[in-house]
Amino acid sequence: MTDPLDPPPDPPDRRPGGRAARVRAQILGAVRAELAEGGHEKLTMEGVATRAGVHRATVYRRWHDVGGLLVDVIAAAGEIDWQPPDTGSLRGDLTALNQEIQDSLLLQPSFAVALMAASFHSEQAARAQTLLWTDRYAQCEILVERAVERGELPSQHTDARSLLIAATAPLYHQLVLLRADPDPRLPERAAQTVVLAAAAGAFSLGHAENE
DSSP, rough: OOOOOOOOOOOOOOOOHHHHHHHHHHHHHHHHHHHHHHHHGGHHHHHHHHTTTHHHHHEEEEEEOOOHHHHHHHHHHHSSOOOOOOSSSHHHHHHHHHHHHHHHHHSSOHHHHHHHHHHHHHHHHHHHHHHHHHHHHHHHHHHHHHHHHHHHHSSSOHHHHHHHHHHHHHHHIIIIIOOOOTTTTTTHHHHHHHHHHTTTTTHHHHHHHHH
16 A cells, blocks of 8 residues: 555656666665664564665565565675686685685674575575575586586586585585684685595586486
8 A cells, every 4th residue: 555645656767877776776785784783583674764765665666575675685696796716726716715605604794694594584585595596506617617627527527516515515504503613724624625525526427326
């Protein structure tokens, strides 16, 4: 239902980077801040509107509810022009990737951790986050492709997705599940462990089929 005191709908803005883009940036920035500071439980449409300095009618009209805000903030993360590391070796690439992950989980307040928590309370957010992570892992498969081309891995039949999950999982296990103190050596150690396993054929598709 429309509040009779609300302003009329904003006119369409067809200019790239125009008012619509500015409003979206303000709103999504407010969502990130609210989520990181108070978690999903304290995330409200009114709180986001107030922090962003935008009329609440605008927020409801475009995003409808908290689930819509979460989906869009995840979608915006996918729009970032992020590129996987390219250090010249698989060990270096995985170490750099793990370092990025560790830094994002240790940031205080951590938006990454807050978003993971929110996904357990919002089915919309959970679906959007799954799509984002699936896309990120797909982007990172080039790390394995380059390693095969350099001769670091035994063949072109390495299961890239399994290798990447094995390399990055220790960071989430240590910092999110166990909530342990950060280990500055963990990004490299996890990378090295997976590189050794991969070189021995642990992630070979043929190996998996023969088990």
